[in-house]
Amino acid sequence: MTTLLIAEHDNNSIGDSVRKAITAAHEIGEQVDILVAGKDCNSVAEEAAKISGVNKVLICDNDIYAKHLAEPYADLIVSISSNYNTFIAPATTTSKNFMPRVAALLDVPQVSDITSVIDNQTFEHPIYAGNAIETVKLLAEKKVITVRATAFQAAEGQEAVDIEVVDSASSPELSEYISEELTESDRPELTSAKIIISGGRGMQSGDNFVLLEAIADKLGAAVGASRAAVDAGFVPNDYQVGQTGKVVAPELYIAVGISGAIQHLAGMKDSKIIVAINKDEEAPIFQVADYGLVADLFKAIPELETALG
C-alpha cells in the first residue's frame, strides 16, 4: 500500500512545508505519491515530481479546486482513497480545513500536527499548546495525519518522476469562493524564513513595526507578532506566531517587546537561536532565550539597525 501526500500550493509553486512532510511520510515507510489539485497548477506538479522519494505525482486540474475549498477537495481525495492507506498533509490552514473531513468520510480518526514518527502506526504530537507531548497509536486500517512541518527536515531533489492525470470528483456545491485579502510582502514567508523578528505589545503601535521592518530588510528576515500585538490591532492576523497562529522554527528568532506567554512560546520555542529584547527583566521570554538584552526597545532597535550596517 502507498501513502498519498496532499500538496500545499498556490497553483504556482509548491509550499516548502511539502518537502518537510515528505520526510515524515518516508519515516512512516511506504511509497509516497503526491496529489496536486488546483487550477492551472502544472508548474506545481512539475516541482513535486522532483522532490526526492516521490513515486509519482497525481494532478487534478479543475476550477472547483482552484481555491482549495474543503468540501470538493475532501471528496476528490476520498474518490481515490482505495489505492492508499495513509493520507498525509502539512498542517497548514488549508489542510486543517479538509483533512478532518477526509478522515470522517473514511470513518477513521486523525492525528493532528505530528512532530515525530515512532513507527508506522505510532506518532508524537503536542497537546495543551505544546506543554505536553502525547504519543498515540492509530489502530484503524487507514490513517489520516497532518504534519508539523517545522519538526522535519526538507527532502532533497531527484530526477523528475511521472505525472499522471486523475479525474475530478463531482462537486458537492456547498460552498463558493468570494474573495481573499492576502498580505502582500517582499519579505520571506514566516513559516519558511531563516530569520524572524517579531514584535509584541511592547511595540505600542502598528506604526512602530517599521522599526522591525528595517531590521528585517537588513537580515532578509520575516516579520511576526505575538497574539497580544495582533489583538491590539497593530498588525494583521497572519503575522501571529503562536499556538493559534503560525508555528515557526527559524535559525534565529528575535522577540522584541514580547513577554513570552505560553501560547507564544508554543509557536517559536523550537527555533535554533532565540534572542529576546525586553525592558522587563522578569519577562518569561528570557527563560527560553539564548541571548537576552534587558533594554528599552525604542533605543535598542535603532542601535541594532546601525550595528548591522
Next chain:
Amino acid sequence: MKIIVPIKRVVDYNVKIRVKSDQTGVELDNVKMSMNPFDEIAVEEAIRLKEAGTAEEIIALSIGPQQAQETIRTALAMGADRGILIKSDQNVSPLNVAKIIKAVAEEENPDLIILGKQAIDDDSNQTGQMLSALLGWSQGTFASEVKLENDKLLVTREVDGGLQTIKLSMPSIVTTDLRLNEPRYASLPNIMKAKKKEITEKNPEDLNISIEQNLEIIKVSEPTQREAGVKVETVDELVDKLKNEVGVI
C-alpha cells in the same frame, strides 16, 4: 433559525498543566475547569445572531462527565436557551464527538452549528470539519466574521496568507477563530435565571452510538525544556555573539 453550540469542558486556560508522573495523561484532579475559550466565542456569536433577530433558539450541547453540566450552565447564563448533556466519563475522540453531535442534530434539526475551531486540551482542530462531512453540510472554519445574506452564510476565514471570504449554503457548520468576537461575562441576574433553564441528559447509547476507540493513547510526556541562555549588556555585544559565537547572521 435554530442554532446548536457544542461546548467542551477543559482545563482553564490560565492553569499551568502538569503531566502525571505515570505518563497516563495530564493532572485533572483539583484543577480549575472552564469552557473551552473558542467555544465561548461560539456561544457569543450565537447570542449575537439571536439578538439581531436572525436566530430564535440556541441549544448548548456538551459531551463529557456529569460536571460538564456546569459548563452548559455557563452557556445558559450567557444567553443560550436550553442545554443537552451527553454523559461520558471516557475520553471521547473528535470523530466520536462528531458522531454524537450529528445524532443530536438529526433530532433537533438546527440550521446552524457553531463551535470552537479547536479545544485547548487536545488541540485537534477536527470536530467541526468531521461533523460537516458526516452531515454533508457546508463548512466555514476559522471564522473571523459571519453574516447571513439571503439564506446564504458569508464567512470570512483566517488563513495562512491573510483572510478568505466564502459563501455557504445552509444548513452549515461554522468554527470560530479568536477574532470573531469578544465573549460577554454573564450577569448575576442571568446566572440566577440560567439555574431554571432546562438541561436534558442522555447517554451515547440513547442516540444509538457506541464510542469506538480506534486510537490508543500510549503515553503523555513532558516536552523537552529549553535552557535559559545568557544576558548580554549591549546591542554590540549581542551582534558580536550572533555573528561570531553562533554565526546566524
